[in-house]
Each structure stands twice: as structure tokens, then as C-alpha cells.
Amino acid sequence: MRGKFISLEGGEGSGKTTAIECIRHWLEAHNIPYVMTREPGGTPLAEEIRQLILSPREEAVNDVTELLLVFAARAQHIAEKIQPALEKGVWVISDRFLDSSYVYQGKARGGNINMLNQLANWVVGDNKPDATLLLDVPVELGQERVIQRQHQDRLDKESLAFHHKVREGFLECARLDPERIKVIDASLSLDLVKTQIEEQLLLLRNVWSGDV
Numbered sequence: 635m636r637g638k639f640i641s642l643e644g645g646e647g648s649g650k651t652t653a654i655e656c657i658r659h660w661l662e663a664h665n666i667p668y669v670m671t672r673e674p675g676g677t678p679l680a681e682e683i684r685q686l687i688l689s690p691r692e693e694a695v696n697d698v699t700e701l702l703l704v705f706a707a708r709a710q711h712i713a714e715k716i717q718p719a720l721e722k723g724v725w726v727i728s729d730r731f732l733d734s735s736y737v738y739q740g741k742a743r744g745g746n747i748n749m750l751n752q753l754a755n756w757v758v759g760d761n762k763p764d765a766t767l768l769l770d771v772p773v774e775l776g777q778e779r780v781i782q783r784q785h786q787d788r789l790d791k792e793s794l795a796f797h798h799k800v801r802e803g804f805l806e807c808a809r810l811d812p813e814r815i816k817v818i819d820a821s822l823s824l825d826l827v828k829t830q831i832e833e834q835l836l837l838l839r840n841v842w843s844g845d846v
């Protein structure tokens with residue numbers, strides 16, 4: 635049976651990388667084979683492209699360039715890692731995926747949604763996540779967490795208005811696709827965030843095993 639594909643989405647500092655560890659424990663406790671991955675990146679070449687995208691630089695990065703680099707990395711990620719794993723029955727958990735493109739390159743940068751749809755159809759095709767956990771936090775709280783973490787990339791350094799568009803963009807994705815995208819209140823304590831994630835994983839597992 636094909637593995638399940640779960641993506642984690644949310645703005646900077648919302649807790650995606652932290653949530654991944656909670657999912658790892660849950661998968662191990664249930665003896666489910668999995669691979670953890672992230673976007674942009676996930677393979678050596680795609681990680682090199684990630685560096686190109688995220689490194690702070692003097693030169694202005696053209697919006698179309700950013701969009702195409704993200705999709706170039708994604709094409710490699712899907713072909714070399716995601717699809718082969720799913721076909722072997724291995725679950726794939728990705729820290730960010732396609733929704734981030736709609737939100738960052740589409741909504742926040744004002745990119746052409748038609749073009750995004752075409753790229754999504756071409757590059758992603760049927761390799762869409764079966765479920766997405768959206769970690770939602772107020773922008774200011776996410777920013778505080780990122781500052782405490784002390785490592786900031788080119789997108790972390792965007793304006794507050796940009797990060798508000800990102801949060802709104804993700805919530806809009808969730809409104810448009812409530813079946814797939816489950817919103818987690820990530821402003822709560824780590825324990826309560828973990829509880830929400832485990833609840834969602836249990837629900838998904840029941841749905842996927844035909845229990846419900």
C-alpha cells in the first residue's frame with residue numbers, strides 16, 4: 635500500500651520543526667516506516683538550491699527566480715525522495731511543501747496564481763499531501779520565537795506586513811481545503827500543541843484504515 639504523505643505548514647517560528655519531532659515519536663510508537671524531510675530541500679541538490687533561496691544576499695532576488703528555484707528543488711525532491719518512499723509504503727513527513735509556495739511566492743509576493751497552478755500540476759501532479767497540519771500562531775509570537783532561536787534567514791528578515799500576509803495566506807488555504815488542512819493552535823504550550831497533533835494523527839489513521 636502507498637505510504638501517506640503529511641506536510642507541516644505555518645509561518646516562521648510557528649513550531650513546524652518542533653512538531654516534526656512529536657510526529658516522529660508517534661510514528662515510531664506505531665511502528666510506521668517513515669522519512670522526514672523538508673522544503674526547500676530534502677535531497678543534496680535540493681538542499682543546495684535551498685541555500686541559494688534562503689541565503690541573505692546583496693542582489694535583489696527576482697520573484698520569478700525565487701518561484702522557479704523553489705519548484706526546481708521540489709521536482710528533484712519528489713523524483714528522488716518523496717515518490718520512491720510513498721511507492722514503498724513509507725510515510726513521508728515534510729516540513730513545508732506546496733502550500734508554502736502559494737503563500738510565500740503567491741500571496742505574500744503577489745505572484746501569478748495561474749502560473750503557480752500550472753507549475754503545481756506539472757511538478758507535483760498526484761504527489762500531493764494526504765494531510766497537512768497548519769501550525770497557526772499570531773505573527774508577533776512567531777517572531778519572538780525566531781528571535782530567541784537566533785538564526786535568521788532571508789525570509790525571516792521580511793517585514794511584519796509580509797508575515798501577516800503569510801499567516802492570512804495559510805488560513806485561506808485551510809478555508810479552501812478544510813478536508814486536507816487541519817489547523818493546530820500553535821500559540822499554546824508545547825504540551826498542548828503535541829496533544830492536538832496526536833489527536834489529528836489518530837483521526838487521520840482511523841480514516842485511512844477505514845475505521846470510521
Ligand SMILES: Nc1ncnc2c1ncn2[C@@H]1O[C@H](COP(=O)(O)OP(=O)(O)OP(=O)(O)O)[C@@H](O)[C@H]1O
Pocket residue numbers: 644645646647648649650651652653779780782783820821822823824825827
Ligand atoms: N508551542 C511552543 N511554545 C513555546 N515555544 C515553542 C513552541 N513551539 C516551538 N517553540 C520554540 O520556538 C522556536 C521556533 O520553533 P520551530 O523552529 O519549531 O519553528 P518553525 O516553524 O520550524 O520555524 P521556521 O519556519 O523558521 O523553521 C524554537 O526555539 C522552539 O523551541
Ligand SMILES: [Mg+2]
Pocket residue numbers: 650651652729
Ligand atoms: Mg523550522
